[in-house]
Amino acid sequence: MAEQWQAIADEYTTAANDITGQLAELASGATSLNKTRENIKAGLGAKGSSKAANHSTIDYLHDEIDIYTKINREIEHYNDLLTLLQRQEKKLVGHGLEDNYTQQIKVLQQLENAQKRKLALAKQDLQIQRANLQTLGVTIEADGQIANYADILLNKQKAINALIAEYNAMTGVQQQNEGKLLKDKIEAEKTAYNNLKNQMEAYNKVYDSLNDIANEIDDIVDKQLELQIKRFNVMIDVHLDLAAAEKEWNAFRKKCQLRLGDNNFLGDAKAELHNFYILFQQGGEGIVNQVKDHVSQIMNEINVMKNGGYSSIYGDNMKQALEDLKKYNGELMDYLELYEDTLKQVWDDYLSQIDKTSKAFDTRIKQYEHIQKLIDHDINLINKIFTGPDMEKALIGQYTLSYHNALEQISAAREEKEYYEHLLQEALRQRDKYEFGTTEW
Numbered sequence: 001m002a003e004q005w006q007a008i009a010d011e012y013t014t015a016a017n018d019i020t021g022q023l024a025e026l027a028s029g030a031t032s033l034n035k036t037r038e039n040i041k042a043g044l045g046a047k048g049s050s051k052a053a054n055h056s057t058i059d060y061l062h063d064e065i066d067i068y069t070k071i072n073r074e075i076e077h078y079n080d081l082l083t084l085l086q087r088q089e090k091k092l093v094g095h096g097l098e099d100n101y102t103q104q105i106k107v108l109q110q111l112e113n114a115q116k117r118k119l120a121l122a123k124q125d126l127q128i129q130r131a132n133l134q135t136l137g138v139t140i141e142a143d144g145q146i147a148n149y150a151d152i153l154l155n156k157q158k159a160i161n162a163l164i165a166e167y168n169a170m171t172g173v174q175q176q177n178e179g180k181l182l183k184d185k186i187e188a189e190k191t192a193y194n195n196l197k198n199q200m201e202a203y204n205k206v207y208d209s210l211n212d213i214a215n216e217i218d219d220i221v222d223k224q225l226e227l228q229i230k231r232f233n234v235m236i237d238v239h240l241d242l243a244a245a246e247k248e249w250n251a252f253r254k255k256c257q258l259r260l261g262d263n264n265f266l267g268d269a270k271a272e273l274h275n276f277y278i279l280f281q282q283g284g285e286g287i288v289n290q291v292k293d294h295v296s297q298i299m300n301e302i303n304v305m306k307n308g309g310y311s312s313i314y315g316d317n318m319k320q321a322l323e324d325l326k327k328y329n330g331e332l333m334d335y336l337e338l339y340e341d342t343l344k345q346v347w348d349d350y351l352s353q354i355d356k357t358s359k360a361f362d363t364r365i366k367q368y369e370h371i372q373k374l375i376d377h378d379i380n381l382i383n384k385i386f387t388g389p390d391m392e393k394a395l396i397g398q399y400t401l402s403y404h405n406a407l408e409q410i411s412a413a414r415e416e417k418e419y420y421e422h423l424l425q426e427a428l429r430q431r432d433k434y435e436f437g438t439t440e441w
Helices: 002-042 069-089 094-135 149-168 172-176 178-259 265-279 287-306 318-385 388-433
Strands: none
Touching (some): 094 178, 149 178, 172 178, 178 287, 178 318
């Protein structure tokens, strides 16, 4: 019995000692906690050490910045201007259209310059990305293509999957301990993989844009040449249209004169002279001279290209230059044919008028001759009917009429002679003036 009581006492003693120890630990913990709070206020470590606090870092800000924003906005501005000018172009003709083409060419030149600066920026960007990728094990070929795009990603996938397999093979306890470091490493490798893939795709995007920008520049240059050719031809086309309209109106007017019976030399001459005015105005402004000069300029541009040069109008577009040469040379031939036809018509009208004038002179002489016959008839009657002073008086009157009639005949003959002399002199003068090869010709 005594032994049992002793055992119970020993157990209580042990329990009391445990409680006392726990209380001591709690007191010690409280003291340590208070000390830690004081140390924190004093800028010391939790254990009251005088060493500096543990160093921590903050990740730097990394954000994708579009270095092409400014140049793209500039290009967009020029494209907007072109769109506006192209809308206006549809409403313009003549010099207004010519000015519009000039403005479009100027904007296209600015756009070409902007695209060239964008191309230079893209090449610089590509060079920087290329150097960065090479440090990551990416191989770049001489032409700029990535040589090992698929290989490097597949190798990294295998390495990451091997780490994942290693992690998956661990027990739960291992994953909670050393597995944490492995898991962090896997996540870091995945991030590095995605970053590498994104960088290579960004590189390929810039690489592909080089061809796109170069093609844009070629298209802009082609558009400039197209507008230069249009600007070169626009005014001669206007003059051709106006000349054709005048020619049609002149033919219509002449047809109306014929229908109205106004078939006179003056009307015909005016109509044909108007055709000549269309063909050859003073100062080289006639349609023939304009087309001739235009064809000559096209020939000069063709010769520049044939000699290996670059035409200021056609560039190196020989095909378009030859098409224009064919078109406008054909127009020139048509107007030269019109010139020949007009010349023939004027000459026919001229001969017709000479014939009419000659007949008029003949008619006038016959009228005088007829008058003279009447006078002679009256004189015979006077000699048979009258005698003495009455006969003398009547004969004087008739002889006076005969005298004046003779003067009129002489005057008419003189006018006819002068008329033909004038025709002869004018013909000789025109022959000398319009000698083949002269400016007047």
